[in-house]
Amino acid sequence: MPELRHDPVQKRWVIISTERGKRPSDFAVETSAPSGGKCPFCYGNEGMTPPEILAFRNNGSAPNTPDWKVRVVSNKFPALRIEGELDRSGLGHYDRMNGIGAHEVVIETPDHQKDISDLTLEDLSSVFHAYKERLIDLQKDPRFRYILIFRNHGVVAGASLEHPHSQLIATPITPRTVAIELQSSKEHYSAKERCLFCDLMEQEIQSHTRTVVIDDYFITYCPYASRFPFEMVLYPRKHSHDFAALNDEEMFRLARHLKEVLQRMRKCLNNPPYNFLIHTAPSYQYKPRRVGYWMTIELDFHWHIEILPRLTKTAGFEWGTGFYINPTPPEEAAKFMRELSL
Amino acid sequence: MPELRHDPVQKRWVIISTERGKRPSDFAVETSAPSGGKCPFCYGNEGMTPPEILAFRNNGSAPNTPDWKVRVVSNKFPALRIEGELDRSGLGHYDRMNGIGAHEVVIETPDHQKDISDLTLEDLSSVFHAYKERLIDLQKDPRFRYILIFRNHGVVAGASLEHPHSQLIATPITPRTVAIELQSSKEHYSAKERCLFCDLMEQEIQSHTRTVVIDDYFITYCPYASRFPFEMVLYPRKHSHDFAALNDEEMFRLARHLKEVLQRMRKCLNNPPYNFLIHTAPSYQYKPRRVGYWMTIELDFHWHIEILPRLTKTAGFEWGTGFYINPTPPEEAAKFMRELSL
Numbered sequence: 001m002p003e004l005r006h007d008p009v010q011k012r013w014v015i016i017s018t019e020r021g022k023r024p025s026d027f028a029v030e031t032s033a034p035s036g037g038k039c040p041f042c043y044g045n046e047g048m049t050p051p052e053i054l055a056f057r058n059n060g061s062a063p064n065t066p067d068w069k070v071r072v073v074s075n076k077f078p079a080l081r082i083e084g085e086l087d088r089s090g091l092g093h094y095d096r097m098n099g100i101g102a103h104e105v106v107i108e109t110p111d112h113q114k115d116i117s118d119l120t121l122e123d124l125s126s127v128f129h130a131y132k133e134r135l136i137d138l139q140k141d142p143r144f145r146y147i148l149i150f151r152n153h154g155v156v157a158g159a160s161l162e163h164p165h166s167q168l169i170a171t172p173i174t175p176r177t178v179a180i181e182l183q184s185s186k187e188h189y190s191a192k193e194r195c196l197f198c199d200l201m202e203q204e205i206q207s208h209t210r211t212v213v214i215d216d217y218f219i220t221y222c223p224y225a226s227r228f229p230f231e232m233v234l235y236p237r238k239h240s241h242d243f244a245a246l247n248d249e250e251m252f253r254l255a256r257h258l259k260e261v262l263q264r265m266r267k268c269l270n271n272p273p274y275n276f277l278i279h280t281a282p283s284y285q286y287k288p289r290r291v292g293y294w295m296t297i298e299l300d301f302h303w304h305i306e307i308l309p310r311l312t313k314t315a316g317f318e319w320g321t322g323f324y325i326n327p328t329p330p331e332e333a334a335k336f337m338r339e340l341s342l
Numbered sequence: 343m344p345e346l347r348h349d350p351v352q353k354r355w356v357i358i359s360t361e362r363g364k365r366p367s368d369f370a371v372e373t374s375a376p377s378g379g380k381c382p383f384c385y386g387n388e389g390m391t392p393p394e395i396l397a398f399r400n401n402g403s404a405p406n407t408p409d410w411k412v413r414v415v416s417n418k419f420p421a422l423r424i425e426g427e428l429d430r431s432g433l434g435h436y437d438r439m440n441g442i443g444a445h446e447v448v449i450e451t452p453d454h455q456k457d458i459s460d461l462t463l464e465d466l467s468s469v470f471h472a473y474k475e476r477l478i479d480l481q482k483d484p485r486f487r488y489i490l491i492f493r494n495h496g497v498v499a500g501a502s503l504e505h506p507h508s509q510l511i512a513t514p515i516t517p518r519t520v521a522i523e524l525q526s527s528k529e530h531y532s533a534k535e536r537c538l539f540c541d542l543m544e545q546e547i548q549s550h551t552r553t554v555v556i557d558d559y560f561i562t563y564c565p566y567a568s569r570f571p572f573e574m575v576l577y578p579r580k581h582s583h584d585f586a587a588l589n590d591e592e593m594f595r596l597a598r599h600l601k602e603v604l605q606r607m608r609k610c611l612n613n614p615p616y617n618f619l620i621h622t623a624p625s626y627q628y629k630p631r632r633v634g635y636w637m638t639i640e641l642d643f644h645w646h647i648e649i650l651p652r653l654t655k656t657a658g659f660e661w662g663t664g665f666y667i668n669p670t671p672p673e674e675a676a677k678f679m680r681e682l683s684l
Contacts (some may be wrong), residue, residue: 007567008538009526010519014567015667022571022669024610024678027653079659079667092545093538094566150658158657167659175663177352184351196350196435203434224436225349225356229364268366277662308661311369315500316492317421317509319650320619321517325357325421327364336366 002080002099004172013173015079015099040076041107041163043067050074053104054133056126069123070130071107072168078103079169086143086172102138102147102170106130112163115271116151117262124255127166128246131278134168135244139283144170146178146282149243154273157310174282181279182301189300197302201235210334213260217253220261220307222330222337228312229328230269230337232261234305241301243280258305264337265309273310279303344422344441346514355515357421357441382418383449383505385409392416395446396475398468411465412472413449414510420445421511428485428514444480444489444512448472454505457613458493459604466597469508470588473620476510477586481625486512488520488624491585496615499652516624523621524643531642539644543577552676555602559595562603562649564672564679570654571670572611572679574603576647583643585622600647606679607651615652621645 003016040048043066052063054072061067074082080101088097108116108127116124131149138147151166152159174182188196201219204210210221212232220234234257236250246254265274280303318324345358382390385408394405396414403409416424422443430439450458450469458466473491480489493508494501516524530538543561546552552563554574562576576599578592588596607616622645660666 005567007565008530008542009523011522011526012567012569013665014569015665016568016671017667017669018671021671021674023674024572024612027571027611027614091566092549093541094545146663148659148662150662152657156655158655169659169663171663171665175665177662177664180353181351184353188350199435200350203436207434223349224433225347225354226358227354227356229369230366269369270366272369275658275661277658279662306662308658313498313500314656315494316617316619316650317490317511319617320490320492320519320621320648321488321511321513322519323355323357323513323517325359327359329358329360329363332363332365 001084004097004099006095008093008095012176017079017099039112039161039163041071041105041161041165042112043110046071049105050076054130056130066110068110070109070126072130072134073105073107075103075105075167080171097172100143100172102141102144102168104134104168106134106149106166106168108164108166114164115262115266116153116164117259117266119255119259121252121255121259124259125248125251128251128254131166131168132244132246132251135280135283138168138170139244141170143172144283145174146171147280148175148178148277149280150275150277152275154271154310157273157275159273170283178279178282182282182297185300185302186296189296195239195300195302197235197304198239201237209331212264212334212337213257215253215257217250218257220257222334224330226326226330226333227324228308228310229326230265230272230309230311230333231326231330232265232307232337234258234261234307235302236304239302241281241298241303243278243303260342261307263342264340265307267342268337268340269309269311274308275310276305276307278305343426346439346441348437350435350437354518359421359441381454381503381505383413383447383503383507384454385452388413391447392418396472398472408452410452412451412468414472414476415447415449417445417447417509422513439514442485442514444483444486444510446476446510448476448491448508448510450506450508456506457604457608458495458506459601459608461597461601463594463597463601466601467590467593470593470596473508473510474586474588474593477622477625480510480512481586483512485514486625487516488513489622490517490520490619491622492617492619494617496613496652499615499617501615512625520621520624524624524639527642527644528638531638537581537642537644539577539646540581543579551673554606554676554679555599557595557599559592560599562599564676566672568668568670568672568675569666570650570652571668572607572614572651572653572675573668573672574607574649574679576600576603576649577644578646581644583623583640583645585620585645602684603649605684606682607649609684610679610682611651611653616650617652618647618649620647 046064055068056070086097147170185196213220388406397410398412428439489512527538555562
């Protein structure tokens, strides 16, 4: 059973994978690319993954056989385990709980070679449908406070398998990064009765210096205080706190928008390694503990997608301060990507 | 002039190097190792660096000539600039100030090939003397709130030059990571009238499951909630908030202790890329704004060195949550390093 441990100095939880127990020699070799052999995410290899949790299939084909379009399975090497209780306990000055959570993989297409930005709009919409269904299902589990959907592309960005996929991790605590966003947006709403994200979006639309792609439904721009070169953030233009509230039309529009953003990034930066992640509202709205707080989340939070090309390295300064040094002003980054002809 | 920009969502400052302005093609090539050519940190190439700020020299040799033991110069490509005023201003919902600060390089030895852990105790002590002198000098500048000393070893850890060196960056704000530590230690002291770090150290000494090296003056152990495999933290056993308060004897003992720690890490993990960084008290104790707060910093903060081997990658989950997944329990990591014969 993995363990969640709390750092009393940094007030941060860490997942310790006690079972993997990687030894010094396990870190010696840097695999530069997934080696040959059978890909567990390709057609015909469904037996190499845990049984599917959800799949969109053609012609009513049987579960765990080929002929699917999108497939969701448990991660074979999960960071957190689905079975059990949290068993919170103290250990002197430290705090711990069992590593309970969910860790799923969304296999986005049967086509091993296809980049996500080359999927058809219908196929990309199906990926978002899978995200939405899994979010709604996992939000019912009262042990989970937050569900993060994310995607790693390229070895440098942490992708261990080449086949296009995203991941979903449900955690029993609200992660620090999310907690800070919730606090900022709550403070802003309390002071102004306006959504912080809507306000930022409005300023970005007016200045138009950092915009990358904009349409009637979504906007993507390089944040004013970007940590990384060519970092982007995508917002729905209509205020909404919950990714899972997207309807079919909106998911189709999101597919069109994100496809263009990812194509621009890919062409501009020559297929860079990147991460993207969805920040949606936490799921314990289903079990509100402090009613006054959670009553306002629909008003003050605004879901968004962060897109982080991994072109620079984090070094001692970043680890020691939480500060980032970005060598490319977001205004220049946005101009490069916006003016590119696709 | 670089710019400090504030992210209103993550409440985080970022340094935007407007002058460098790296274009997409600048990121294309991943240099795997510093290429040939003259090393600016070697004997005889003193003219390739900015003029020296401090040097420990043999026989009273002239500044900016060979025959030095440790040499401190301004960074040729500084993240922050020393000249000017902060000029804080607002820009709609955003905040900015000029990128004022100091960015210095401590060249630790004239020997290009030498690992820091192979320096003699006298030479390593001289490096700490240089840290101390620069800290004391920069702490006098009222524009600077924090001074971080750090070291990047290996390309993966962000070292752009191979020649052994550390860096020092003075920032005009207290970085978030440090602010959280200050807050935790202040809360602990307020509640218990004991230092948080002393309490943790005591528990670690008693359990002895995560200790790597311990002597009368210092202790190094793998933190209970380590983010990274083989992560370590070094504390002075006698309570002290300020690295610059070390006396000559203590610096010699620190050299002996850190040398052993780095040698163990190097042998155990086959010369891994790593960062180390010193967290000492912030420097604006010299210009206290909230007297009640800063009066207690000598009691509640405890300087320390974090040592972070870079064996794993940070991916979408880490960026999206601030959570880390550590595949090696610190108890196992400490045992490997402690039981190694040097």
